[in-house]
Amino acid sequence: MSSTKKPKQATRADVAKMAGVSESTVSYALTGVRPISDETRERIEEAMKTLGYVPNAMAQALASKKSGLLALLFPVGERGFDETDFEYVEAATAAAAEDGYQLLLWPNAVEDVASLRKIVAQGLVEGVLLMEVRAQDPRVEVLRDSGTPFCLIGRTDDSQDLTFVDADFSQWGPMALHHLLDLGHTNIGVISMSSDLLEAGYGPGVRTEKPLLDLAKRLGITITIKHAKATIRAGREAFEELTAEQPDITALIGFNEPALIGALEVAGARGINIPEDLSMLSFGISDEAENMTVPAQTTIGVDGRELGRMAAQYLVARLNGDKKSVLQYLTQPQFVDRGSTGLAPLGQK
Amino acid sequence: MSSTKKPKQATRADVAKMAGVSESTVSYALTGVRPISDETRERIEEAMKTLGYVPNAMAQALASKKSGLLALLFPVGERGFDETDFEYVEAATAAAAEDGYQLLLWPNAVEDVASLRKIVAQGLVEGVLLMEVRAQDPRVEVLRDSGTPFCLIGRTDDSQDLTFVDADFSQWGPMALHHLLDLGHTNIGVISMSSDLLEAGYGPGVRTEKPLLDLAKRLGITITIKHAKATIRAGREAFEELTAEQPDITALIGFNEPALIGALEVAGARGINIPEDLSMLSFGISDEAENMTVPAQTTIGVDGRELGRMAAQYLVARLNGDKKSVLQYLTQPQFVDRGSTGLAPLGQK
DNA sequence: GGACAATGTCGACACGCGTCGACTACTTAT
DNA sequence: ATAAGTAGTCGACGCGTGTCGACATTGTCC
Numbered sequence: 001m002s003s004t005k006k007p008k009q010a011t012r013a014d015v016a017k018m019a020g021v022s023e024s025t026v027s028y029a030l031t032g033v034r035p036i037s038d039e040t041r042e043r044i045e046e047a048m049k050t051l052g053y054v055p056n057a058m059a060q061a062l063a064s065k066k067s068g069l070l071a072l073l074f075p076v077g078e079r080g081f082d083e084t085d086f087e088y089v090e091a092a093t094a095a096a097a098e099d100g101y102q103l104l105l106w107p108n109a110v111e112d113v114a115s116l117r118k119i120v121a122q123g124l125v126e127g128v129l130l131m132e133v134r135a136q137d138p139r140v141e142v143l144r145d146s147g148t149p150f151c152l153i154g155r156t157d158d159s160q161d162l163t164f165v166d167a168d169f170s171q172w173g174p175m176a177l178h179h180l181l182d183l184g185h186t187n188i189g190v191i192s193m194s195s196d197l198l199e200a201g202y203g204p205g206v207r208t209e210k211p212l213l214d215l216a217k218r219l220g221i222t223i224t225i226k227h228a229k230a231t232i233r234a235g236r237e238a239f240e241e242l243t244a245e246q247p248d249i250t251a252l253i254g255f256n257e258p259a260l261i262g263a264l265e266v267a268g269a270r271g272i273n274i275p276e277d278l279s280m281l282s283f284g285i286s287d288e289a290e291n292m293t294v295p296a297q298t299t300i301g302v303d304g305r306e307l308g309r310m311a312a313q314y315l316v317a318r319l320n321g322d323k324k325s326v327l328q329y330l331t332q333p334q335f336v337d338r339g340s341t342g343l344a345p346l347g348q349k
Numbered sequence: 350m351s352s353t354k355k356p357k358q359a360t361r362a363d364v365a366k367m368a369g370v371s372e373s374t375v376s377y378a379l380t381g382v383r384p385i386s387d388e389t390r391e392r393i394e395e396a397m398k399t400l401g402y403v404p405n406a407m408a409q410a411l412a413s414k415k416s417g418l419l420a421l422l423f424p425v426g427e428r429g430f431d432e433t434d435f436e437y438v439e440a441a442t443a444a445a446a447e448d449g450y451q452l453l454l455w456p457n458a459v460e461d462v463a464s465l466r467k468i469v470a471q472g473l474v475e476g477v478l479l480m481e482v483r484a485q486d487p488r489v490e491v492l493r494d495s496g497t498p499f500c501l502i503g504r505t506d507d508s509q510d511l512t513f514v515d516a517d518f519s520q521w522g523p524m525a526l527h528h529l530l531d532l533g534h535t536n537i538g539v540i541s542m543s544s545d546l547l548e549a550g551y552g553p554g555v556r557t558e559k560p561l562l563d564l565a566k567r568l569g570i571t572i573t574i575k576h577a578k579a580t581i582r583a584g585r586e587a588f589e590e591l592t593a594e595q596p597d598i599t600a601l602i603g604f605n606e607p608a609l610i611g612a613l614e615v616a617g618a619r620g621i622n623i624p625e626d627l628s629m630l631s632f633g634i635s636d637e638a639e640n641m642t643v644p645a646q647t648t649i650g651v652d653g654r655e656l657g658r659m660a661a662q663y664l665v666a667r668l669n670g671d672k673k674s675v676l677q678y679l680t681q682p683q684f685v686d687r688g689s690t691g692l693a694p695l696g697q698k
Numbered sequence: 699g700g701a702c703a704a705t706g707t708c709g710a711c712a713c714g715c716g717t718c719g720a721c722t723a724c725t726t727a728t
Numbered sequence: 729a730t731a732a733g734t735a736g737t738c739g740a741c742g743c744g745t746g747t748c749g750a751c752a753t754t755g756t757c758c
Contacts, residue, residue: 059744105454408714
């Protein structure tokens, strides 16, 4: 019967005693800060193995002032996690691990500044990764004057002094318009994210729409935007409203994955063929989401893995004392043609 | 210019000095373990406030052997997070917070037993919550003989000695069958999750299918199961195969949200009306997902919040020294009628 | 032969906190 | 008046590490 008693973790003292050396020698064998003879090292390592010794994380952290922990502030009660989020969480975790750091997802509401302040003050984590950053984000201020290194995934309006990685959303609209204009589309509908998110200053929404609208005006393209919540149902309604208002649109840009699926459903039910009758182009759909829409969507998006990896690396750079250099990174949009766009049906050549 | 210098955190010594008391007095003022005069307490609290004192988490943990941290092992490289997962993560976080614990999501692959062993050995977390539990899960053994208290969300095949919360999946199939049989359905299709998950021993799949098939045989109901990956595309294909093989099915049970959406799309395109031509019933769709399907689905599922809350509470109970009592909880299935089932079309009355 | 550096090891202390034992100044029961 | 508490406080120590200074040993270069 395997008793589930508390198997008291062996300590450095135990290892030292068993190996017949002093405690500091054990330390140096572990860290390599000072040379140790191969002979002694072997004895120590054997003792560690038979005792199942693992250094106590908290004692290590206390003594060295380095916990090896990074926090990824994990938004709760918000827009849910989509595939892209997953991608960069995974990539950031892996990148942090490569540098010897553990990345923890710390559930925390965006508004809960008090908890955040306590988290960084109690010194458990060495650095913080912030996602779902808003245009004006109260958390940034807290982090800034806490002295804790941090890196944003996204950015605030006023971020020239900050460390961040973000997608270059300003290019998404123009890139999409040029592509569609080349195909002859001059009347384009957009199904974007909910107005709530925009008003809260959600970066991807804010930064994308304006350049898109500005360029459309310059190019003489008619744009009609519908904002929808991130549900299939909302997407259906948005598509119906959109086509009712503007029956002549020949192309649709989607920036809201669930809503896009809803739009596709309605289009399918109406016998609208894609791309023959209607071109479709989606923002921000990840590779994993490719199978989530039928037909697959031609996409302008971001490499989530790249973002996550860069974020972790920037943060680690700050931890390693790089206080001076500007660490800011904007990923170029990725255009993936999956055949959901084609020549405009009226063929104005 | 707000300098971003390291504002060295005040320590207990600083507070003691400013308040003119000993360090231990500061401690007792904080913990209340021993009485402190109101007068001194006020001086101390004022000092703490002006110094911005927050106890150092690692020192506290080291001295008290209590870190106040719980880990929720967060599966990476797996089936993604769905809405229900979110629900119980959120609920568990909240429940843990109520008992004074922080719940961290610790990204960790299910197979990465070595990391897990290190995590619990280094003593950073006091307890562990395990999700995505498999029928045979190597992590359980590691936790068991590490002595770290843990609680499963889900269970293994051999879990009579373990602490867990889980949905009572064995009831889902029978409940669904009785409901459908009452409506006159005797030929039922099922679109379930991918075979990969089942073979890996993914509990919800395994525990649901057998009772469903057994009861169907007893009742003389024809069941045809298709396994599909969790994508809309796979759901479309599954539905097409299913209806090709069994053109006479009058009801469809879905246990795979994305695939279900795909099935709905195909059904819609074929002009199949729900529930007039085909009844549909879904397993495990959460309230949040209600808007993700059109029409909304009649559902047999689980209250994710309840699960998460119970899991956290059970774990905390173990931490508080409750070693003896059996802490195991199976949630009753929740039936929510959203009108997607109706009388079988052939009307065998 | 001695000066010097490099190698290998030990002891002592600090990190910031929890907590035990002891001590003082009272209060209450005897 | 004495014993027996109780409230309030202090000093010392321990938690398990990292790391600095000191020391002994060995090798190297003139």
